[in-house]
Amino acid sequence: MPKTISEITKKLQALKDKTRRGEEKAIAKQHAEGKLTARERIEKLLDAGTFVEEFMLAETPATDFGMAERKRPTDGVIMGYGKIDGRTVYVFAQDFTVIAGTVGAAHAEKIAYCIETARKVGVPVIGLYDSAGARIQEGLDVTRAIGKVFYQNSITSGAVPQISAIMGPCIGVAAYSPALTDFIVMVKGTSQLFITGPSVIKEVTGEEVSMEDLGGAKVHSEVSGVADLVASNDEDSLRQIRKLLAYIPSNASQHPLRTATTDDPARIIDSMDDLVPEDSRKPYDVRNVIRRIVDNDDFFELKAKWARNLVTGFGRMDGRSVGFVANQPMFLAGSLDVDCSDKAARFIRFCDAFNIPIITLVDVPGYLPGTKQERSGIIRHGAKMLYAYAEASVPKITLYLRKGYGGAKQAMCTREMGADQLFVWPGVELAVMGAAGAVGVLYKKEIEQAANPDEVRRQKLDEFSEKFSGPFEAVAKQYAHGAILPAETRVRLIQALEMLQTKQEDRPRKKHGLIPV
Amino acid sequence: MTPVTSPMVGKILNMQVKVGDKVNEDDTIIVMEAMKMEIPIVAPASGTIKEIKVAVGDMVESESIVALME
Numbered sequence: 001m002p003k004t005i006s007e008i009t010k011k012l013q014a015l016k017d018k019t020r021r022g023e024e025k026a027i028a029k030q031h032a033e034g035k036l037t038a039r040e041r042i043e044k045l046l047d048a049g050t051f052v053e054e055f056m057l058a059e060t061p062a063t064d065f066g067m068a069e070r071k072r073p074t075d076g077v078i079m080g081y082g083k084i085d086g087r088t089v090y091v092f093a094q095d096f097t098v099i100a101g102t103v104g105a106a107h108a109e110k111i112a113y114c115i116e117t118a119r120k121v122g123v124p125v126i127g128l129y130d131s132a133g134a135r136i137q138e139g140l141d142v143t144r145a146i147g148k149v150f151y152q153n154s155i156t157s158g159a160v161p162q163i164s165a166i167m168g169p170c171i172g173v174a175a176y177s178p179a180l181t182d183f184i185v186m187v188k189g190t191s192q193l194f195i196t197g198p199s200v201i202k203e204v205t206g207e208e209v210s211m212e213d214l215g216g217a218k219v220h221s222e223v224s225g226v227a228d229l230v231a232s233n234d235e236d237s238l239r240q241i242r243k244l245l246a247y248i249p250s251n252a253s254q255h256p257l258r259t260a261t262t263d264d265p266a267r268i269i270d271s272m273d274d275l276v277p278e279d280s281r282k283p284y285d286v287r288n289v290i291r292r293i294v295d296n297d298d299f300f301e302l303k304a305k306w307a308r309n310l311v312t313g314f315g316r317m318d319g320r321s322v323g324f325v326a327n328q329p330m331f332l333a334g335s336l337d338v339d340c341s342d343k344a345a346r347f348i349r350f351c352d353a354f355n356i357p358i359i360t361l362v363d364v365p366g367y368l369p370g371t372k373q374e375r376s377g378i379i380r381h382g383a384k385m386l387y388a389y390a391e392a393s394v395p396k397i398t399l400y401l402r403k404g405y406g407g408a409k410q411a412m413c414t415r416e417m418g419a420d421q422l423f424v425w426p427g428v429e430l431a432v433m434g435a436a437g438a439v440g441v442l443y444k445k446e447i448e449q450a451a452n453p454d455e456v457r458r459q460k461l462d463e464f465s466e467k468f469s470g471p472f473e474a475v476a477k478q479y480a481h482g483a484i485l486p487a488e489t490r491v492r493l494i495q496a497l498e499m500l501q502t503k504q505e506d507r508p509r510k511k512h513g514l515i516p517v
Numbered sequence: 518m519t520p521v522t523s524p525m526v527g528k529i530l531n532m533q534v535k536v537g538d539k540v541n542e543d544d545t546i547i548v549m550e551a552m553k554m555e556i557p558i559v560a561p562a563s564g565t566i567k568e569i570k571v572a573v574g575d576m577v578e579s580e581s582i583v584a585l586m587e
Contacts, residue, residue: 331524369526
């Protein structure tokens with residue numbers, strides 16, 4: 001037993017060193033799986049030398065079922081604060097090399113503390129998940145502790161940004177912790193996220209499925225919509241978190257940092273003709289339009305492979321962070337459906353919560369028709385998008401690139417739905433419905449009874465197209481603030497953003513609204 | 518055999534390939550029309566077109582198999 005202070009200090013230092021060093025065999029195994037250790041991940045995530053570890057020597061109080069022998073300092077999660085691009089963040093990283101990163105009471109207490117403190121201090125919290133699951137040896141103690149994590153995730157939502165990276169298994173009810181955060185990054189090949197695992201599924205339903213097919217990066221980024229970003233490896237996921245964080249302020253009472261840009265705010269765009277075909281039947285990739293508008297072609301897309309008929313992501317305009325929402329004519333003709341309404345609503349609400357202006361690019365043929373959509377609740381889901389736009393009090397700018405048909409216009413933020421500035425390009429087509437359908441309804445009898453129906457139809461089509469093609473009705477009826485040329489789009493949007501930076505808009509006082517979730 | 522499926526309900530407008538053609542992933546195989554737009558049906562992977570199961574003017578459902586490739 002050490003007696004003197006110097007002996008105690010020596011023992012303490014030895015314990016800390018041993019904890020930092022970790023267990024060689026477990027670390028080698030982690031590396032063999034293509035994964036970094038929790039400490040390596042934190043080191044690569046944060047600015048060099050900024051990490052301050054907290055509760056390093058915390059251990060589980062459990063002794064049953066062999067825990068007395070298995071317990072280790074940290075209890076399987078490394079936690080503390082540090083800096084990213086000079087800004088303070090809180091971070092926790094589950095450590096698979098210590099008790100397989102299983103979640104015990106001490107472990108979960110550390111995570112709950114981490115989130116709670118980030119909220120109090122007003123800084124982002126980043127969670128790196130890699131755990132074999134709940135530590136069953138600890139019984140209800142662990143259930144209670146995980147509940148505290150969910151509670152902290154929930155009440156912190158919208159106060160400070162919460163970003164999660166899944167860098168190994170994150171399974172069972174533990175999967176709800178990242179699900180309650182704002183963004184989820186998944187690492188291809190090494191991350192899994194699911195509620196009930198393959199063995200339980202087999203037992204209950206007889207269905208056989210691999211971990212990867214059940215909850216791998218591909219499934220969650222392309223089918224379920226759970227993941228926002230996919231990374232090729234650990235380093236890539238940490239790099240993406242740093243990049244994402246740069247668009248976001250540290251808390252809800254701050255504005256995003258404006259960065260210096262080398263791109264001229266008055267840059268005239270040489271040509272959009274090659275990007276947006278004049279013929280409204282031809283699809284194109286709207287992301288190329290966004291890239292040409294934003295600073296240095298840099299567009300950071302989120303949920304890129306899910307609900308691809310609508311694009312969401314961040315870019316900068318004269319150094320200011322902006323959230324983009326755009327119809328994507330390349331997929332499902334750019335129509336609105338259940339999944340893309342969900343994707344848009346969530347993104348709009350994030351931007352609003354963290355004071356990020358929203359630019360909406362419109363080229364929408366309507367809502368996707370069909371029994372599948374109606375039965376999946378397009379009314380319920382579509383309503384979220386309307387609600388989210390109306391609710392958002394950040395600067396909102398809408399630009400029509402080509403067509404806006406039917407009620408889908410409202411879901412893309414009209415002035416009446418709260419757009420502060422609305423512009424149209426000269427080639428815009430705004431109608432309650434497309435020309436062919438409208439003529440069929442309006443002149444049904446006339447066409448049927450005509451001696452030469454085809455000619456009458458063509459004539460009516462021309463008349464209809466003449467009336468609704470172009471920006472004239474939109475500007476005359478104050479639907480739009482003005483018609484702008486594709487070439488001047490960047491400068492006009494930047495001017496509007498600058499004018500709107502001091503925008504304030506109050507809402508009726510209430511406990512909270514009831515977005516149709 | 519890899520099936521090529523239509524992304525949505527619509528009408529087959531034209532064929533961009535014939536049986537035996539080699540295609541790369543994301544190449545347009547067939548163009549269909551839906552929501553007043555021309556929608557490309559693309560190859561899910563690189564390979565050779567083995568069979569085309571639709572003709573110009575056919576109506577197809579969402580997710581229906583329009584071609585097989587290998």
